[in-house]
Amino acid sequence: xxxxxxxxxxxxxxxxxxxxxxxxxxxxxxxxxxxxxxxxxxxxxxxxxxxxxxxxxxxxxxxxxxxxxxxxxxxxxxxxxxxxxxxxxxxxxxxxxxxxxxxxxxxxxxxxxxxxxxxxxxxxxxxxxxxxxxxxxxxxxxxxxxxxxxxxxxxxxxxxxxxxxxxxxxxxxxxxxxxxxxxxxxxxxxxxxxxxxxxxxxxxxxxxxxxxxxxxxxxxxxxxxxxxxxxxxxxxxxxxxxxxxxxxxxxxxxxxxxxxxxxxxxxxxxxxxxxxxxxxxxxxxxxxxxxxxxxxxxxxxxxxxxxxxxxxxxxxxxxxxxxxxxxxxxxxxxxxxxxxxxxxxxxxxxxxxxxxxxxxxxxxxxxxxxxxxxxxxxxxxxxxxxxxxxxxxxxxxxxxxxxxxxxxxxxxxxxxxxxxxxxxxxxxxxxxxxxxxxxxxxxxxxxxxxxxxxxxxx
Amino acid sequence: xxxxxxxxxxxxxxxxxxxxxxxxxxxxxxxxxxxxxxxxxxxxxxxxxxxxxxxxxxxx
Numbered sequence: 001x002x003x004x005x006x007x008x009x010x011x012x013x014x015x016x017x018x019x020x021x022x023x024x025x026x027x028x029x030x031x032x033x034x035x036x037x038x039x040x041x042x043x044x045x046x047x048x049x050x051x052x053x054x055x056x057x058x059x060x061x062x063x064x065x066x067x068x069x070x071x072x073x074x075x076x077x078x079x080x081x082x083x084x085x086x087x088x089x090x091x092x093x094x095x096x097x098x099x100x101x102x103x104x105x106x107x108x109x110x111x112x113x114x115x116x117x118x119x120x121x122x123x124x125x126x127x128x129x130x131x132x133x134x135x136x137x138x139x140x141x142x143x144x145x146x147x148x149x150x151x152x153x154x155x156x157x158x159x160x161x162x163x164x165x166x167x168x169x170x171x172x173x174x175x176x177x178x179x180x181x182x183x184x185x186x187x188x189x190x191x192x193x194x195x196x197x198x199x200x201x202x203x204x205x206x207x208x209x210x211x212x213x214x215x216x217x218x219x220x221x222x223x224x225x226x227x228x229x230x231x232x233x234x235x236x237x238x239x240x241x242x243x244x245x246x247x248x249x250x251x252x253x254x255x256x257x258x259x260x261x262x263x264x265x266x267x268x269x270x271x272x273x274x275x276x277x278x279x280x281x282x283x284x285x286x287x288x289x290x291x292x293x294x295x296x297x298x299x300x301x302x303x304x305x306x307x308x309x310x311x312x313x314x315x316x317x318x319x320x321x322x323x324x325x326x327x328x329x330x331x332x333x334x335x336x337x338x339x340x341x342x343x344x345x346x347x348x349x350x351x352x353x354x355x356x357x358x359x360x361x362x363x364x365x366x367x368x369x370x371x372x373x374x375x376x377x378x379x380x381x382x383x384x385x386x387x388x389x390x391x392x393x394x395x396x397x398x399x400x401x402x403x404x405x406x407x408x409x410x411x412x413x414x415x416x417x418x419x420x421x422x423x424x425x426x427x428x429x430x431x432x433x434x435x436x437x438x439x440x441x442x443x444x445x446x447x448x449x450x451x452x453x454x455x456x457x458x
Numbered sequence: 459x460x461x462x463x464x465x466x467x468x469x470x471x472x473x474x475x476x477x478x479x480x481x482x483x484x485x486x487x488x489x490x491x492x493x494x495x496x497x498x499x500x501x502x503x504x505x506x507x508x509x510x511x512x513x514x515x516x517x518x
Contacts (some may be wrong), residue, residue: 019504036510037511040511121496
């Protein structure tokens, strides 16, 4: 006897009703959900009541999607931090009695105070479910087991992925409290089917495996799911992970304070907005939605944050969105290439937008380079300029470094039309990271970075 | 089963669960009914039947 009936298990989508719904019907449903979320936030969250009152807008005035786009203000992380500071830890951002808390998370606070994230049981279940759309589309079912190769901390990180495994009904094997070598031994012992990790850690385990004489491609892992940083939607990075593990690699894009918003497309070239539980806009620097097919900042509304509602939340992530039907059959908004960069990482070289994800993708095309690199951005009187440090593969002779650097610069010039200097260095000369890699170094003055001046900014 | 039929049964089920949640003085039963109420609410959202953010915000 199986957990799911055979006919149900054979379904292509986790929720076929909405995942194949026509765009116009989805948009009508979104309006109703947005009105519900706004009504709730205004009634329960002092932060939202003050924000909407300051902008002289009442929930009942949001009658159309145009009202939502034009009348409601954006909200940024700083405003939530300010609201939490009123009475820490949650202050005016809180919308529900602590009786309903299920789990508390916090961001690292590396760029200021940590942002506190209260999750109710309701939110936790549905943060989890947002992963299940990916698990299901990737062919993962209740009979499969998942390996989690990291410690369980206060960061939301992969907790929601764990909640998703529980929601699906599959098995969890935890690698918490172990080092990388012990985790690889555990993988050999427990033979899990799926591993979740950041792209950096999935690749880092390859170096550990080589030291141990373990061939990851011969382990039981048949699916690697990556999250936490771009990589799964960058073909070269995905292919490197797939070759290393002998597995299929999928990604999920999420944001710590708002959850797993975009499960990866099973065709692997991008991700879909999880339209059951999230609404999104993609806007330009003036705050106006960009047409489908264009790049802008991802603005997200959650329908499942009843502890700390977030409506028109600025993610600072740059994405390209499209409403074109996807080959996977889903009608949910599609983001080819996943996250293309951060708004504060946007580089404009002689009028050409250069996205860090594109730099990574192109570097992988250059024969002789490894996956380790750094992008440095600076600015002269009129322009941003970019230099790249990249490590050569271990089997490349040092006399070829300059030639490979010229090859890489040539690829940038021919594909994106800008000059980027590439310095090729010896293997092991750049820092190594276990979880998330720091690859982008911005030396520009703050005034030359993306500023959203959009309507409704408080 | 059609979406409408599913929703009709879900609403009936949720009403009965809510009644039992209110009537019970057993903590274990109250918590279980509270979770069932939540799952009915989730299932209705999944089928596009949107009334409130969470069961507590639904007018009873």
